[in-house]
Amino acid sequence: MSFPVDVVVMAAGKGTRMKSSKPKVLHRLGGRALAQHVIDTAARVSARSVVVITGHGAEQVEAGLVAAEGMALQFVRQEPQLGTGHAVQQAVPVLADDGVTLVLSGDVPLMRPETLQALLDLCGGQHLALLTLSMADPTGYGRIVRSADGSVQAIVEQKDASPEQRTIQEIYSGIMAVPTRLLRQWLARLDNQNAQGEYYLTDVVKFAVGDGQKVQAHRITDAVQVAGVNSPVQLAELERAYQRRQAEALMEQGVRLADPARFDVRGELVCGLDVEIDVNAIFSGRVVLGNGVRIGAHCVIANAEIAAGVVIHPFTHIDGEKLGVRVGAGSLIGPFARLRPGADLGAEVHIGNFVEVKNASLAAGAKANHLAYLGDATVGERVNFGAGSITANYDGANKHRTVIEADVHVGSNCVLVAPVSLGAGGTVGAGSVINKNTPPGSLAVARGKQVTLANWQRPAKKKP
Incomplete structure (x- = not known):
């Protein structure tokens, strides 16, 4: 791999469905915090740095995570939380334009390094590359919209999808690799004109397509790798x-x-x-x-x-x-x-x-x-x-x-x-x-001398 990789970990959410005072990404799986699994996996693809975006419980999250050996770890805060695009906007100032940004989720702990490496290879330092998954029931996930030739045209969120688009079973996993110089340009063009009133990171796909950039997709079948924790x-x-x-x-x-x-x-x-x-x-x-x-x-x-x-x-x-x-x-x-x-x-x-x-x-x-x-x-x-x-x-x-x-x-x-x-x-x-x-x-030998009293009677209980 001839380009440096900087990982951005989304870890600002509250995790209301966990019903816990602890930030969601600090809940433990296999003895480690969810987000720590993500950081450690990033190290296995030789990431140059990891930037963790915090928000809810930011101080706890920042105190609870550690860098892998030989890798820089830094934190940026998203306050208030205005969507995934807004979150990554907070990280952009600390990212260098000579690399590729790999966006991961702090509550998705079981991604395999070889899957991320395949995604980075597809990106090649030149293209926006998305990790996708085919699901029998894609309810709640952003759908991958492809053109007739199979190229990716857009990611449409569930609440913004048409009835026809909701039948699509290929979903976006929340993980992407993108040249940082291009990501910086596309994030600057985001708006919140959608059903949620949020700034969607997924809108960078339509910007890439509009700019004539090729959008790649690496589809996997192992749903566990992209499964998140919400409860x-x-x-x-x-x-x-x-x-x-x-x-x-x-x-x-x-x-x-x-x-x-x-x-x-x-x-x-x-x-x-x-x-x-x-x-x-x-x-x-x-x-x-x-x-x-x-x-x-x-x-x-x-x-x-x-x-x-x-x-x-x-x-x-x-x-x-x-x-x-x-x-x-x-x-x-x-x-x-x-x-x-x-x-x-x-x-x-x-x-x-x-x-x-x-x-x-x-x-x-x-x-x-x-x-x-x-x-x-x-x-x-x-x-x-x-x-x-x-x-x-x-x-x-x-x-x-x-x-x-x-x-x-x-x-x-x-x-x-x-x-x-x-x-x-x-x-x-x-x-x-x-x-x-x-x-x-x-x-x-250090003990008291034994004393034996013959015909000794135990005390008896007094009758009422």
Whole structure:
């Protein structure tokens, strides 16, 4: 492509049918704002810049969107909103005449980059090119009016169309590519003499035809690509379409999904060979699954790197947030386990049911199989951490660290009061509260002496 591309994203509308205080283009699909999907797609056609036109909730929209790497992002405001043509008029002052303007909609998130590239190729830096779609029921959309030789003559909006024109099934998608120098001229000629009293961007077609410019149309059949979001129902429909697209891409790579209809990626999921994922697993942030990883049903995993051969049993919750979570090769996690930010597990580690790990490292072969909490801890190789035991890491003001050296056995229902260190090979008796360091190879027991009273009678309820 020998011409630069500048993308204009229409994102000024209120979205009344969403029945939400949030601007429509910030509602999320696949974990990202609708308009963010559009911006990210623009980056994949090597756009030089993206100009987002804001209006309703402008400050929220501008704060909620970010530029893709290597691409300039700027905002212009449309106040008041007087139609699509008026919206693009606000962007014209920041567009350079040496490029092509690609107009996209901020509420149309599933456009494929290859479709946009085909449209840009058709434009060629010389012609107005429209993206169109044939629909069985085109109600509400602008119709494509063609001449006898098939060339595009006009786009007629629904409210301005004649009964004959309303029978046309080819519709305008709202997406166009046009040389910026020509767009600037045509926008200056817009008027609002129509049923809506608005300035229509689609009127540039009649100006192009009147100027003897060729108007091209790239027609597609995949309606999902040009489907917009105007209501929670439509948002949910596109969410499932997006997730199906993600699922199919993963299955083509060899990932085995128990049911692609019950699968959600709300970020980036990278999978090795022979990965198996059961139903209702949710992935967000960036998740990397190594070869042979098995994910059980109903797991929620975010910002984690899971090495080869790991089994994540059902109902496990892993969320690395900013610090991330790492699970070493061959480890077994869950069911009903929770790994929080900073959990760093070595190879062959076992984290069982109702065990929580936060900001703690567990070396190879360490095990905490039942009902335990390991927070702000450094755990050595082959440590066995008993059921019901915890590291008491918080003194009410500050967090402190617990160090458990290799081959330590911590009995059930123990409390390790940090800061404390347990020497290698030591044992802590069940029910102990440990607040002093223990030497290697020692047995530490800290509990009250058992008292047994023979023939003791429980108190009885008094009769009324």
